[in-house]
Amino acid sequence: MTSTSTSSAYRLPDAPLSGASQPGQEHAFAHQLLEMLVIPAFVLDARCRVMVWNKACARLTGVPAYEVLGTSEHWRSFYDSPRATLADLVIQDRTDEIDQLYPDQPARYQASGMLCAQNWCDMPRAGRRRFLVADASPIFDAAGKLIAVVETLRDLTDEKTAQLALEQLATRDGLTGLANRRCFDDTLQAEWMRALRQQQPLSLLMVDVDNFKAYNDAHGHLGGDECLKRIALAVAGEMRANDLVARYGGEEFAVILPNESLKGAAIVAERIRARVEQLQLPGRRAGCQHVTVSIGAATALPAPNTESSVLVATADAALYRAKHMGRNRISLPLAEQA
Numbered sequence: 001m002t003s004t005s006t007s008s009a010y011r012l013p014d015a016p017l018s019g020a021s022q023p024g025q026e027h028a029f030a031h032q033l034l035e036m037l038v039i040p041a042f043v044l045d046a047r048c049r050v051m052v053w054n055k056a057c058a059r060l061t062g063v064p065a066y067e068v069l070g071t072s073e074h075w076r077s078f079y080d081s082p083r084a085t086l087a088d089l090v091i092q093d094r095t096d097e098i099d100q101l102y103p104d105q106p107a108r109y110q111a112s113g114m115l116c117a118q119n120w121c122d123m124p125r126a127g128r129r130r131f132l133v134a135d136a137s138p139i140f141d142a143a144g145k146l147i148a149v150v151e152t153l154r155d156l157t158d159e160k161t162a163q164l165a166l167e168q169l170a171t172r173d174g175l176t177g178l179a180n181r182r183c184f185d186d187t188l189q190a191e192w193m194r195a196l197r198q199q200q201p202l203s204l205l206m207v208d209v210d211n212f213k214a215y216n217d218a219h220g221h222l223g224g225d226e227c228l229k230r231i232a233l234a235v236a237g238e239m240r241a242n243d244l245v246a247r248y249g250g251e252e253f254a255v256i257l258p259n260e261s262l263k264g265a266a267i268v269a270e271r272i273r274a275r276v277e278q279l280q281l282p283g284r285r286a287g288c289q290h291v292t293v294s295i296g297a298a299t300a301l302p303a304p305n306t307e308s309s310v311l312v313a314t315a316d317a318a319l320y321r322a323k324h325m326g327r328n329r330i331s332l333p334l335a336e337q338a
């Protein structure tokens with residue numbers, strides 16, 4: 001995201017600013033300018049106390065100036081629990097903490113010690129989370145000593161919300177709400193690289209609904225859609241936080257299990273198989289068995305110059321064998337079964 005900075009690193013002049021007739025009035029003049037700014041801004045002194053809290057900042061946060069001026073309680077306007085603002089980090093020379101506190105997007109360092117960072121803020125008094133872009137500009141005295149920091153804020157909540165909605169559309173499957181094929185491909189590649197770096201195993205399950213063509217024929221396409229949604233929920237219900245379940249295509253799902261051995265993957269696969277069976281979705285004909293799935297599992301310890309497609313091919317081959325052996329079962333790679 002590009003940033004048009006609304007303030008710049010500022011050195012107090014030796015001579016009064018234009019418009020200030022007596023020495024010392026330049027501060028009052030600068031103060032008035034900030035007050036009139038339509039952009040939310042506040043200024044902290046060298047001890048992190050609020051010197052200026054302009055009207056736009058009061059509107060944005062729902063906190064009037066008299067509540068924060070002279071205090072270091074400004075964080076309460078933005079967060080539910082104690083946390084440094086960007087201006088605090090600059091004043092306290094804690095800029096090495098910025099990436100940790102603003103993980104959404106790395107902070108950008110600009111000329112003259114200015115910093116730009118963005119994050120979601122709780123905004124307890126405004127009553128609604130907002131996505132704020134902050135620019136923090138240090139102010140030095142004539143001797144070059146840091147005496148204050150101006151923080152200006154831009155509310156990009158609408159833009160961020162639209163961006164997230166678009167990302168959601170681009171990565172989710174419309175029918176089941178699971179990750180889509182594109183998201184699966186990207187995640188598998190990222191997890192493959194991570195497993196290579198960390199020398200950990202990576203497991204994959206391919207889950208395919210049995211005799212689904214016949215199910216569609218018996219229950220209609222809409223009935224088939226409902227069935228896929230129920231199965232998607234059941235599979236997702238077996239996942240841990242770092243696993244990813246995706247709709248791989250038609251009536252096929254894929255499950256990525258980072259740092260999971262084949263033995264662990266086989267246990268997850270069996271849980272998924274049993275859970276779908278327990279849904280007791282009526283089968284393709286009256287009196288026929290319930291809807292079931294077949295699952296192929298594979299595990300790899302990635303080595304340099306190998307590709308994640310090997311894992312997909314191995315899991316696919318195992319799935320094919322599970323189908324061949326009569327469906328409603330899990331199958332492991334041949335070498336593991338020998």
Ligand SMILES: Nc1nc2c(ncn2[C@@H]2O[C@H](COP(=O)(O)OP(=O)(O)OP(=O)(O)O)[C@@H](O)[C@H]2O)c(=O)[nH]1
Binds near residue numbers: 220
């Ligand atoms: N309702 C519905 N059906 C789908 C969807 N995507 C794919 N299908 C159907 O899934 C069926 C898959 O059929 P096949 O590939 O022959 O496999 P199968 O009948 O499940 O047989 P096995 O996989 O061998 O057990 C096809 O009839 C597709 O039309 C979908 O989004 N909704």
